[in-house]
Amino acid sequence: MKILLVVAVALVDTDGRVLIAQRPQGKQMAGLWEFPGGKVEAGERPEETLIRELHEELGIETQEDCLAPLTFASHAYPDFHLLMPLYICRRWQGLVQAHEHADLKWVRATRLRDYPMPPADEPLIPVLIDTLAHV
Ligand SMILES: Nc1nc2c([nH]c(=O)n2[C@H]2C[C@H](O)[C@@H](COP(=O)(O)OP(=O)(O)OP(=O)(O)O)O2)c(=O)[nH]1
Numbered sequence: 001m002k003i004l005l006v007v008a009v010a011l012v013d014t015d016g017r018v019l020i021a022q023r024p025q026g027k028q029m030a031g032l033w034e035f036p037g038g039k040v041e042a043g044e045r046p047e048e049t050l051i052r053e054l055h056e057e058l059g060i061e062t063q064e065d066c067l068a069p070l071t072f073a074s075h076a077y078p079d080f081h082l083l084m085p086l087y088i089c090r091r092w093q094g095l096v097q098a099h100e101h102a103d104l105k106w107v108r109a110t111r112l113r114d115y116p117m118p119p120a121d122e123p124l125i126p127v128l129i130d131t132l133a134h135v
Pocket residue numbers: 006007008027028029033034035036037038039082118119120121
């Protein structure tokens with residue numbers, strides 16, 4: 001089984017809400033809500049991938065020292081095994097815009113279950129709830 005390395009990030013705003021992004025029509029898992037990110041390309045470090053994807057997908061700029069490792073997903077899809085480090089980021093420049101997604105939403109971690117997410121993401125939700133419980 002091929003292991004696919006995808007990096008993702010929980011962007012957290014000053015109210016403690018997390019950004020989720022809706023996968024567009026025409027892609028696998030269209031309509032589901034995910035954390036921004038994408039596949040690590042050849043020659044890239046995961047942090048470089050995230051900075052690139054945040055620029056491409058959301059039009060924001062981030063620096064490596066604003067990306068903190070939080071947890072990871074490890075999930076067997078039928079055709080690949082997804083290994084997905086999840087970073088947390090509270091500082092960036094610019095306003096988020098949906099360049100590649102159908103929609104974006106800022107949600108409390110405790111409300112993430114209201115939005116259908118890929119099965120790999122479900123175990124990440126309690127980690128975010130714990131991490132952001134104090135906010
Ligand atoms: N970015 C992101 N991808 C996720 C999450 N959960 C999850 O299962 N995935 C999967 C969906 C895809 O199979 C893969 C991410 O690949 P991708 O976003 O770079 O590529 P894609 O399938 O959308 O399409 P493409 O670029 O190959 O055209 O990881 C998540 O929370 N965020």
